[in-house]
Amino acid sequence: MLSALMIETDLFSYMVHYSIKRRSIALQIKQGQLTVRAPTAISLPDIQALVRKKHNWILKHMQQAKQHVKPDWLARQQVPLQGKLLTLQLQSASQSLVIFDDDRVIVNISTRVQALRHNIKARELLQQWYKKQALQWFTQRLDHWQNQMSLHAKELVIGNWQSKWGYCKQSGEIGFNWRLMMAPSWLADYVIVHELAHLKHLNHSASFWRLVQQYYIDIDSAQSWLKQHQHWMEI
Template sequence: MRRKTVAIKVHQEQLTVYAPHFVKEADIKKWLNSQAQWITKQLNKQQSQVDTRQYPLKTHQVKLFSEPLTVIFEQGKLTQWHFSSEFQMVTLTISGRVKKHHNAYQNLLEAFLHKQLESYVEMRVGHYCQLMDESLPEQITIRQYKRRWGSCNSRRELTFNIMLAAAPQWVIDYVIVHELAHLRFLNHSSHFWQYVNNYYPDYNKATKWLK
């Protein structure tokens, strides 16, 4: 279908103009001038958005507890990972018999990040439970969420988002305190936030980082 109106699109900091063939260039420029404020607003918005996604197969690097971690991809007899904390490097080795290398490396990397986060969370949960005079939760699980960093239910089961593996440890500590506070307050009442504040006074700073 042929276009009957003039339209603009701002995507990836690029401006594209769509117009019918009969519209004069001078009229298009005049119309663009009238939309200058909206265009500037959209460009500024896109420039301020930081791409927080990680592309290990492309960049050979991910974030572990906010620190850059070099990722080495190799093939060998066994599928396994080896972590060198001294050199901030993880080597992912997959068997030469594996066909879908991309998926295998991705799964192995997630297994590594899962283990690192799980170990840290379990350690800090123990620390904060002692500090908050709280008994240990029944279960701690690491999984992937799209819209939450953690969860707590009435069965005293805590779950944390694997994406936290890329966050600073002080931010992870806030999420831990937040979920432990739900063991006493399964809501976000003023009493809940006061309880969080007692053990993590900088929670506003942490929530701002997570947003």
């Protein structure tokens, strides 16, 4: 008996998984891909009819899922910086170097770098450039919030982490992810207030959240924006 098969429609293809254990039919969309899980008693034409009937719902969810897919900034020839989209230009040059002028980022890649490695090198250079921007911006902005909140960090670190926006250590060291430079600045502000508040409360207690709330009103919006754009903020 066939347990899995691929079905094509005009707009998309999907997998049907049959299982003797299932009692009802389920449609799942993961990473923009539809999977139908069905009990063996249900015929294929019935499944196809259901998929046709749910067409709008499926397309809407596939679309939403696609927004979570990491954009290819190099192919788009654009990079985000604090709420602005900058034009990205890659070119060969005698030396690898990033030039930033207002609304344009020019990535020079040394002619010594093999053509096959150009994109890898460009990503490396862009990441270094973002880190530099981050160090400048956070140094300045941290100062502002420290004065506002009367809390002072001992050391500022700019880091590269997949799933953490910032941290605060008991020693007073505070760290921020360079990826926050890809987001509008109200999100980096939220992370600064959050980490500074940890200097007083090294936990996520009610008192901690009260302190954050005192300086940052829309915590929920900031948290959900960061959650939704986590895949988007990659180079």
